[in-house]
Each structure stands twice: as C-alpha cells, then as structure tokens.
Amino acid sequence: MDDNRKSGFVAIIGRPNVGKSTLLNTMLGEKIAIVSSKPQTTRTSITGILTKDGTQYIFIDTPGIHKPRTRLGDYMVKSAFSSLSGADAVLFVVEADSKPSPTELKIIERLKQQNLPVYLIINKTDVKSKEKLGQTILDYSPLMDFTDVIPVSALKNDGVDIILNEVCRHFKDDRFFFPEDMITDQPERQIAAEVIREKILRLTDDEIPHGTAVTIEDFKEKKDLISIRAEIFCEKASHKGIIIGKNGETIKKIGTYAREDLEEFFGCRVFIDLWVKVKKNWRDSVAAAKNFGYTDN
Ligand SMILES: Nc1nc2c(ncn2[C@@H]2O[C@H](COP(=O)(O)OP(=O)(O)OP(=O)(O)O)[C@@H](O)[C@H]2O)c(=O)[nH]1
Ligand SMILES: [Mg+2]
Structure with missing residues (x-):
C-alpha cells in the first residue's frame, strides 16, 4: 500500500x-x-x-x-x-x-x-x-x-x-474506493443508452428530447463486435414520426452518430438496432420512470 x-x-x-x-x-x-x-x-x-x-x-x-x-x-x-x-x-x-x-x-x-x-x-x-x-x-x-x-x-x-x-x-481518506484504471461506475449498457439519448437531444427540438428515454433491450459482446438493440420511448405518436424522420433519415442519423461514438469508447465495432415506441406521459409515471432507471431504489 x-x-x-x-x-x-x-x-x-x-x-x-x-x-x-x-x-x-x-x-x-x-x-x-x-x-x-x-x-x-x-x-x-x-x-x-x-x-x-x-x-x-x-x-x-x-x-x-x-x-x-x-x-x-x-x-x-x-x-x-x-x-x-x-x-x-x-x-x-x-x-x-x-x-x-x-x-x-x-x-x-x-x-x-x-x-x-x-x-x-x-x-x-x-x-x-x-x-x-x-x-x-x-x-x-x-x-x-x-x-x-x-x-x-x-x-x-x-x-x-x-x-x-x-x-x-x-480529501481525507487514505485509500482508493475504485481501481486505478476505472473512469466511471456506469455500466456499459447505461453508457450506450445515454449516447443514443445524446444524439436525440442533438437532432430533435422542443419537447421531444425532454420526453425521450432509451432502454437497452439487448447488449451482446461477440469477438470484436458489440451488438445492441435499443428502444427509444417518446410521449406522443407525432413525436415518434419526428424521431424516425422522413424516409427514416433522422433515426438513421441517431444510429450512425451513436455508433461512431460507441465504437470509439468501446474500442471495437458496434452494431445498433433502434426501435421507437410511444409511452404517454411517462415522465409522470412512477412505474415507467423506474423502468427507465430514474429511481432511487
Ligand atoms: N463556450 C462554452 N460552452 C460551454 C462550456 N462548457 C460547456 N459549454 C456548452 O454548454 C452547453 C451545456 O453543457 P453541458 O455540459 O451539457 O451542461 P450541464 O450543466 O451538464 O447541463 P445539464 O446536464 O442540462 O444540467 C453545451 O452546449 C456545451 O458545449 C465552455 O466552457 N464554453
Ligand atoms: Mg449535464
């Protein structure tokens, strides 16, 4: 020591x-x-x-x-x-x-x-x-x-x-709480969900980004590839249309930008499969917020 x-x-x-x-x-x-x-x-x-x-x-x-x-x-x-x-x-x-x-x-x-x-x-x-x-x-x-x-x-x-x-x-403690090479306590799934949410924040406006949550339904690590299936939840059917965009252009961009960032972060190839769903007023639902990880317990 x-x-x-x-x-x-x-x-x-x-x-x-x-x-x-x-x-x-x-x-x-x-x-x-x-x-x-x-x-x-x-x-x-x-x-x-x-x-x-x-x-x-x-x-x-x-x-x-x-x-x-x-x-x-x-x-x-x-x-x-x-x-x-x-x-x-x-x-x-x-x-x-x-x-x-x-x-x-x-x-x-x-x-x-x-x-x-x-x-x-x-x-x-x-x-x-x-x-x-x-x-x-x-x-x-x-x-x-x-x-x-x-x-x-x-x-x-x-x-x-x-x-x-x-x-x-x-600083008063004379020991380390985490391994020296650790940079965050966020699990890899959470990082993936957050990066996808960041792209939605950047590519959409008004209430849409605030009413969006992302869950990772599947996260598989194969040899040199991480394969992710994520669901994007929004509050209205009209928001779903905007997130998908004309001819699917917006959702494609969200996926591409998120993939680029995650490939850099994880240091390997990443594949992202995105699905958009509607959950009305989830920001006021205890159960939904809990499901998205916004809860103390
Ligand atoms: N010009 C300039 N912009 C900055 C600086 N720091 C942050 N920003 C910009 O300010 C905006 C908000 O930055 P964030 O780091 O997301 O701010 P935050 O305080 O974490 O925001 P919340 O998570 O919403 O509470 C982004 O557009 C940043 O690029 C800075 O030093 N200079
Ligand atoms: Mg912040």
Whole structure:
C-alpha cells in the first residue's frame, strides 16, 4: 500500500446548461457524460473517477437544479441535492451572467446548510467578457463564504487544472474506493443508452428530447463486435414520426452518430438496432420512470 494515497468525493452542482458535464469530461480527459446545448441533459447523478499522482478524485456530476414540473424532474433535483451528502467538496458551477438567478439563490441556501468547502466555478470564460466576469464575482461573493472562486473554460480546458490542485486539499481518506484504471461506475449498457439519448437531444427540438428515454433491450459482446438493440420511448405518436424522420433519415442519423461514438469508447465495432415506441406521459409515471432507471431504489 502506498502511504501517500488520498481520495475524496467532489459534487458538481448548478442550474441546467452551465457546463457541469463538460467540466467533468474535461477533468477526466475522457467523455463519460453526455453533453448538449439543451437544458436538463443529465438525468441521473454520474460518477467519474480520476486517479492521478496518488490521488483519487471521485466526481459526482448531477442533473441541473430547476423547478420540477414532472415526477422525472422531482427525481432529478432530488438526485442532485443528495450528491452533497458524503461529498468532501463542492464545485458550484455558474456562468458569468448578469445576476444570480432564483435557482442559484436556492442552491446557495442548500449549500450553506451543509458546511462543506464550496468552490464557485465560473464557466464559459471563453465567451464572456472580463467585465462580466468581474461583475459576477462581485455579485456572488457576498452570498456565501466560498472557499475560492475559479474562472474556467471547461470547453477549452482553461483553468481546469487549478480545480484539481485545489479540491484535493480537502480529501481525507487514505485509500482508493475504485481501481486505478476505472473512469466511471456506469455500466456499459447505461453508457450506450445515454449516447443514443445524446444524439436525440442533438437532432430533435422542443419537447421531444425532454420526453425521450432509451432502454437497452439487448447488449451482446461477440469477438470484436458489440451488438445492441435499443428502444427509444417518446410521449406522443407525432413525436415518434419526428424521431424516425422522413424516409427514416433522422433515426438513421441517431444510429450512425451513436455508433461512431460507441465504437470509439468501446474500442471495437458496434452494431445498433433502434426501435421507437410511444409511452404517454411517462415522465409522470412512477412505474415507467423506474423502468427507465430514474429511481432511487
Ligand atoms: N463556450 C462554452 N460552452 C460551454 C462550456 N462548457 C460547456 N459549454 C456548452 O454548454 C452547453 C451545456 O453543457 P453541458 O455540459 O451539457 O451542461 P450541464 O450543466 O451538464 O447541463 P445539464 O446536464 O442540462 O444540467 C453545451 O452546449 C456545451 O458545449 C465552455 O466552457 N464554453
Ligand atoms: Mg449535464
């Protein structure tokens, strides 16, 4: 055993679309969390593990905090806040916007109750002016006693190493929780389902991506090929038509893009067979949400 080992849990929290999952991927140097320009991309808390120079960082990427309108939304927000228990430090991610939103004020109220070191991470510095950044620091600083303020660009990998150097100061455990080469606790099936969902988020608009869930019905590993049969659930027959697209063009693109990503991730050939089904209002059905993996138990 190496006596200098240390490890700790770091929760990444913030409102939707601020770049939490992008930040996680950049810190890991590997894409394990899906990313899109649409809010509420992440639906469950995802563990990403980085073991470097005797230190194991266990990051928890969480769904964006928002005002829930469905049972799925309730689950997402609950899942995000529950990541705080057991955390050694928190990365509270915001953008350099004009003022902290009511959601951000709510998050700060919760963070204050936890007595944890909280880093204010101001993301997307690549597209924000210096003045806005300065004003954001002035707006947030009086709201709580942040351990530090770190402006970054998760997309351009700028300032991200400062986070790694800083948060490990709070790590107390002297053992590793995961094998050194492990990067996520997500099973391969879940990664496949998420990558397919990411392509739907990118290729469809409005309510469709928010009302879509993906299940993996079959996942077979043969010699140098992974064969996947996945079902895409949407909420309306009209949505099914849009996901399939004219002459099946959209579903074909979803399959092709997902296959390309998964072949890179798994390092072998991948075959994907996609089916689209309708499950009305599943986001408000406990049983359906559970079936799609959006449940605590
Ligand atoms: N310009 C710029 N865009 C960024 C940066 N980080 C993330 N983005 C973009 O912001 C959008 C949202 O990124 P995500 O990582 O999915 O955001 P999130 O906070 O995980 O969102 P939810 O999962 O919905 O809570 C995507 O279009 C990203 O490419 C950044 O540093 N600079
Ligand atoms: Mg996310």
